[in-house]
Amino acid sequence: MSELDVRILDKKCRFQGFFTIEEYQVSHKLFNGGMSKVLNREIFERGDAVAVIPYDPVRNSLIVVEQFRVGAIRTQTNPWLIEFIAGMFSDNESPVDVAVREAKEEANIVLEPDKMRHIMTYLSSPGGTSEQLHLYAAPVDARNVGGVFGLEEEGEDIKVHEIGLNDALALINDGTINNAMTIIGIQWLALNYSQLQSHWADNDKTKS
Template sequence: MHQYDRCDVNLHEQRCRYQGFFRIDEYVVSHQLFNGGESKVLSREIFERGDAVAVIPFDPQNNSIVVVEQFRAGVLRSAENPWLIEFIAGMFGQDEAPEQVAVREAKEEANLNLSPEQLIHLTSYFSSPGGTSEQIHLFAAPINSENLGGVYGLDDEGEDIKVHVLTLTDALALVNDGTINNAMTIIGIQWLALNAQQLVNHWNINDLN
């Protein structure tokens, strides 16, 4: 499918332009052109925020998922509601495996006790590769969603996170009407709508209701 790969990029220089909690690097590159030859030397600033893990807690008996709601400052530039409905997610700590991130974040954000052995990797994708290097690793885990709810999060990180249980039908409706409007959650819900039976088979659970 692809005409070129990483070998067809010439990285002339990479330099840090900002270092705070996150980092901005400048990449000075040239690359092969589809019609032949090489591009001019390009300068591209890339937001280096690290990679993240998201997890879909899925209840196959009730065809339901657990999502969380929290304030997101990145929405303030728009006229949209800055309280977003999302899947549980978090960034890597030092020397953490993706499954460890999923288990840790599920406990911190929703008081869920997940088993690393039951996690299944669904996909990995770049969230916005034109401007950031961030890659999202999406997992699913089986749960019993009955009697779940509450408000969680870490006080020292300023987290105030409310837990919701949604049927997959209701979640899809919220995607369609624009209430759920962040890429990670849209991708996860649509993946689940297409492939839920794969998870049931993987976990050796009775068929979906």
């Protein structure tokens, strides 16, 4: 992208709280030539996030968390959503740092950074927010995983579940799992779980 493709004529902060709303006046190149009219667009700035798929390659199961989400009140009869472990960046953190921290805080599981695999980075909803989500997979031993965790000072009340991959797909199909991050991660895992199993098994043989 260059200044010839997109022209930002003005940018103002319209709200500054836990999140930020910026108002842009912008013009962009048209497919048929020339430039668009000046567009006013408000963008929700929340920073980038990291999500992790904790996958047990032996049990072919994954760890998910269940928690209350205020954004689901308007459209859902049940605002307690099943999701992957996820969190926002703090200062000077890498995506792997975020995943390791959030896994401990939300599910009391310890991830090994050198075994984590980057799956993809995608834009959550680019029509309204600049947020990117970095998705990772990490091997875990899902035996004896469970309980209720989260940081009390952040109002977190997070229940941990182990579910089989086939059961997770069924929960997508019946609408129980209905948030994009988790749907994308489970569908990716369904297509690639055998590759992950082989990758981690080969790594373990190399180290032994």
